[in-house]
Amino acid sequence: MIVDVHAHLDHRQFDKDRDEAIKRAERILIINNGLNPETNRKTLEISSKYRNVKAALGLYPIDALKIKNLDEELDFIRKNKDKIVAVGEVGLDYYWEKQKKNEEKEIFQKIIDLAEEIRKPVIVHSREAELDAIEMLESSKVKAVLHCFGSFELVKRAIDNGFYLSIPANVVFSGHFQKIVEMTELRNLLTETDSPYLSPYRGKRNEPSFVEKGLEKIAKIKNISKEDAEEEIYSNAKKLFDF
Ligand SMILES: [Zn+2]
Known part of the structure; x- marks a missing residue:
């Protein structure tokens, strides 16, 4: 089975053909990631409707800064812990918001604590904030997926911590992600x-x-068959998520 650990099927770009798009992905185990109160609720709706869609509930760092009652949303995630396989999309973003780094970190810490409490892995966005994100994750016991990781310098440190790097399908032409794949063992x-x-x-x-x-490209870079890459990556996902 192939895994897509990070999708946003709740997005309005799927409003016209969500059913068909999910049908085309029958062989794919999808984790839909919420970004805010609205998409968290849509995520639960979609994951309850399709057997191959699992839910991750989270707060995108920029959305988290705008939320009126943060604790209420964290409580919502806590209450739905049995319906989710991860806490995500969460993290830090210093690209879109440079002025509120401390506030972002405070919120991310609360989310890491919540993930520890409910024993779920986190799916982390860390745009231009890779070092802070890794340092915060290191000082917790939480298991982590670093989505679309941006820093070559920190790949080894991420792997040494046992974190996983999730590679988007645009690796077919993205030299950046091709290099990340080269630098990372398949088991991560x-x-x-x-x-x-x-x-x-x-x-x-x-x-x-x-x-x-994306899977085909990873197999090519690693010089193995697509089937072998699929099997190993699926077994990585099974170690991490409670499917
Ligand atoms: Zn995303």
Whole structure:
């Protein structure tokens, strides 16, 4: 089975053909990641409807800064812990918000504590904030997936901590992600799409079935068969998530 550990099927770009897009991904085990109260609720709705869609509930760092009652949303995640396989999408983003680093870190710490408490892995966004994110994760016991990881310098440190790097399907043309794959052992890799973003087809909406393109590319880089790559990456996912 192929895994897409990071998708946003709740996105309005799927409003016209969500059913069909999920049908095209019948062979894919998808983890839909919520970003805020609205998409967290949609995530639960979608995951309850399709057997191959699992839920991760989270707060995107920029959305988390805007939320009125943070504790209430964290409570919502806590209450739904039996319906989710991870806490995500969460993390730090210093690209879109440079002025509120401390506030972002305070919120991320609360989320890490929650993930520890409910014993779920976190799916982490760390744009231009990789070092802070890794340091915070290191000082916790939480298991982590670093999604779309941006820093070559920190790959080894991430792996030494046992974190997983999830590689988007645009690895087919992204030299950056090709290099991350080269630097990382298969046992620390996962596949994702970040649908509807980061498509392997330039200018086209991304969808979970395209994760196969990324898997093929990873297999090619690692010089193994697609089937072997699929099996090992699926077993990585099974170690991490309670499917
Ligand atoms: Zn995302």
